[in-house]
Amino acid sequence: MTEANQELDARNLNCPLPILKAKKAISSMASGEVLKIVATDPGAVKDFESFANQTGNELLESTESGNEFHFLLKKA
Amino acid sequence: MEHYQTIALYGFVGAFLFGAIGSRTQFCTMGAVSDWVNMGSLTRMRVWFLATGIAIFGAQSLQHFGLVDLSQSIYLTSNFTWLGHLLGGFLFGIGMTLGSGCGQRTLVRVGGGNLKSLVVLLVMAISAYMTLRGLFALLRLQINDPSTIDLEQSGLTTQGIPELTSHFLGLSPSIATAIVAILIGGGMIVWALRDREVRTNFDNMLAGIGIGLIIVFAWFTTGYLGFDDFDPLPTEAYSFIAPVGNALTYLMTFTGSTINFGISVVLGVLAGSFAYSIVTGNFRIESFSDKSDLINHLMGGLLMGFGGVMSLGCTIGQGISGLSTLAIGSLITLISIIAGCAFALKMQYYLYDDQGWLHALKSTLADIKPGK
Numbered sequence: 001m002t003e004a005n006q007e008l009d010a011r012n013l014n015c016p017l018p019i020l021k022a023k024k025a026i027s028s029m030a031s032g033e034v035l036k037i038v039a040t041d042p043g044a045v046k047d048f049e050s051f052a053n054q055t056g057n058e059l060l061e062s063t064e065s066g067n068e069f070h071f072l073l074k075k076a
Numbered sequence: 077m078e079h080y081q082t083i084a085l086y087g088f089v090g091a092f093l094f095g096a097i098g099s100r101t102q103f104c105t106m107g108a109v110s111d112w113v114n115m116g117s118l119t120r121m122r123v124w125f126l127a128t129g130i131a132i133f134g135a136q137s138l139q140h141f142g143l144v145d146l147s148q149s150i151y152l153t154s155n156f157t158w159l160g161h162l163l164g165g166f167l168f169g170i171g172m173t174l175g176s177g178c179g180q181r182t183l184v185r186v187g188g189g190n191l192k193s194l195v196v197l198l199v200m201a202i203s204a205y206m207t208l209r210g211l212f213a214l215l216r217l218q219i220n221d222p223s224t225i226d227l228e229q230s231g232l233t234t235q236g237i238p239e240l241t242s243h244f245l246g247l248s249p250s251i252a253t254a255i256v257a258i259l260i261g262g263g264m265i266v267w268a269l270r271d272r273e274v275r276t277n278f279d280n281m282l283a284g285i286g287i288g289l290i291i292v293f294a295w296f297t298t299g300y301l302g303f304d305d306f307d308p309l310p311t312e313a314y315s316f317i318a319p320v321g322n323a324l325t326y327l328m329t330f331t332g333s334t335i336n337f338g339i340s341v342v343l344g345v346l347a348g349s350f351a352y353s354i355v356t357g358n359f360r361i362e363s364f365s366d367k368s369d370l371i372n373h374l375m376g377g378l379l380m381g382f383g384g385v386m387s388l389g390c391t392i393g394q395g396i397s398g399l400s401t402l403a404i405g406s407l408i409t410l411i412s413i414i415a416g417c418a419f420a421l422k423m424q425y426y427l428y429d430d431q432g433w434l435h436a437l438k439s440t441l442a443d444i445k446p447g448k
Contacts, residue, residue, distance in 0.1 A: 041362075
């Protein structure tokens with residue numbers, strides 16, 4: 001399993017905040033580093049797919065466990 | 077069943093579908109602006125404009141065949157409150173960013189169990205009613221009264237873009253309408269469908285076409301079925317700010333109140349979203365994460381209520397219903413809402429730098445290029 005270099009807690013936050021926070025966090029990371037995001041908004045699943053498609057950062061993982069969504073984003 | 081109740085029932089049925097579609101597809105106008113500003117993706121904006129384009133063609137066809145007289149709607153009034161559209165739209169745009177979505181999205185989220193959106197909904201309803209009839213109405217009139225332009229003094233009967241075009245360019249009214257409808261409505265549809273993500277994704281097509289057609293059905297309901305010389309009802313389509321205020325008042329004064337189209341639409345979206353989320357097992361209670369989250373949502377409801385009434389509508393009320401009448405005020409409101417939303421998104425992003433408001437404002441103003 002991929003190790004995350006940084007973790008972002010976006011639980012109980014709704015669109016657009018998880019994306020905004022992830023964008024902010026990833027902007028200060030080095031290329032190849034991995035950001036883990038934990039969110040509870042079901043809309044975040046589609047949002048992170050689009051975010052990865054548009055920004056070129058790779059979405060390594062998108063999983064659901066319990067009422068939480070976990071994402072791993074690798075900075076391009 | 078009384079005439080007005082039948083019309084309200086049709087409104088409820090269409091809105092029930094709207095709520096279910098909104099819940100399934102996560103149709104979100106704030107998300108559309110957010111995708112554009114934060115990721116440079118225009119797909120959701122195209123879905124929204126697909127709905128608007130379809131509503132334009134549908135509403136203009138109903139008008140062309142003499143079934144509905146759109147000039148009876150509030151959007152085409154000859155009292156042109158340009159400053160209200162500009163300022164109200166901008167404030168609404170900020171509000172929908174802080175409140176996790178516009179009026180319809182708030183209703184859809186409440187139906188899905190989001191208690192944050194329930195707080196937004198209640199504050200928005202109170203703020204909207206205060207702007208219609210209460211304390212905030214004084215401020216609204218202070219802004220709107222001195223700035224209103226009476227177009228009748230310039231020989232115009234409505235604020236329709238076709239009438240303005242025909243007045244200034246000397247075209248015949250029907251040709252002007254056809255040109256404007258094709259340029260704006262056709263332009264929006266073509267722009268939307270050029271994106272493969274829109275064309276090939278079932279949910280995107282369902283949201284764009286479905287919502288566009290529901291708005292057309294609303295015009296047909298109130299403008300054709302609702303037309304009665306002896307019992308006139310307003311010609312209107314879906315809008316979610318003033319009607320939310322009216323819906324809250326209706327529930328609080330139930331024994332002395334009567335239902336109307338706008339109120340039943342609000343209740344219909346709630347019911348449709350609730351039913352869809354229960355059937356699909358997606359109903360879940362969501363609550364605030366912290367104090368700042370609560371403050372943002374309270375501000376969001378307040379600004380949407382005030383801004384939405386001041387500009388005569390929201391991203392659906394003006395952005396789809398209003399624009400389908402081709403009113404200039406609707407176009408101004410739509411652009412202002414998008415600008416306000418983009419501004420608030422950038423501000424939120426730079427506020428994460430923890431260097432205060434002034435720094436965030438400076439960075440936002442220096443960074444007006446989207447998708448950066």
